[in-house]
Amino acid sequence: MNDERYTLITGAGQGLGKAFALECAKRHFNLLLLALPGEKLESFALSLRKNYVIKTDYLEIDLTEPQAAGRIYHWVHDHHYVLNRIINNAGIGSVGSFTSHDPAFYDKQLDLNIKAVVLLIHYFIEELAAEPDARILNISSLASFFAMPYKAVYASSKGFIYYFSRALRMEYLNTPLRISVACPGPIITNRQVIKRIKDQGRISRIMVLSPEKTARLCLRGMLRGKAFIIPGFPNKFLYWIEKLLPQFIKIKFVASRLRNNPPS
């Protein structure tokens, strides 16, 4: 049954974000979908509305624009939508030596992976904290647990999201709001990611999950109010192995896997 509350999902036009939207629709959550212009969000929002009898709306926005978070907040309020869940999914990955990407790329990656998440949460968090059963799910990565040569900026940005989420969760534990962070391993989403997974060899291929399964497991963890979620057994296994190995071995191992990957 619709409860007139909405779940807001960023990066909902494709990949994991789209899978989150479908999984939420199956649970009859009303949805506010955000993506870059040109992602056919209108027809996707309409199809969810018709097929799952939910309310949907969408906003095409570049989250790296200055004032993007404020624009989203005002759009939500101007339409009198009330949020009870946010899924911060949008993010961009990269692989390659540090200088194989230019400063403009890192500027965008850091704006999207870090700044957009912090500012969006800042705008909505007090309202969410006043809602019963409110949830925030931030999408980090298994990469957040590693110092990753050749993925140095991406992995560190996801490390920020991991620690930020864990810390903020504690600040809000005396409210009904539960903040979760998901740390998925490789997910078969877009063509670029599929190529990266292939280049990274057998271990990546063993750990790979579909966007649908990842979204389902992450959503289940979020609804249970878990602090952090690692979807899939091989990824959980790697997480525990990571705890046992000394840093210098892990860094050398990661470097040997990624050193020869073409930058993307």
Ligand SMILES: NC(=O)c1ccc[n+]([C@@H]2O[C@H](COP(=O)([O-])OP(=O)(O)OC[C@H]3O[C@@H](n4cnc5c(N)ncnc54)[C@H](OP(=O)(O)O)[C@@H]3O)[C@@H](O)[C@H]2O)c1
């Ligand atoms: N794929 C993996 O192997 C993997 C593993 C671990 C964690 N993750 C994380 O999972 C999340 C989703 O990744 P993905 O693989 O599904 O997608 P992706 O294609 O790698 O990342 C693009 C996502 O970010 C959105 N996006 C990109 N630039 C944007 C901008 N300037 N403004 C607004 N939205 C923007 C895209 O939205 P549009 O729909 O508008 O294009 C799309 O949903 C990311 O945070 C990623 O870091 C992915």
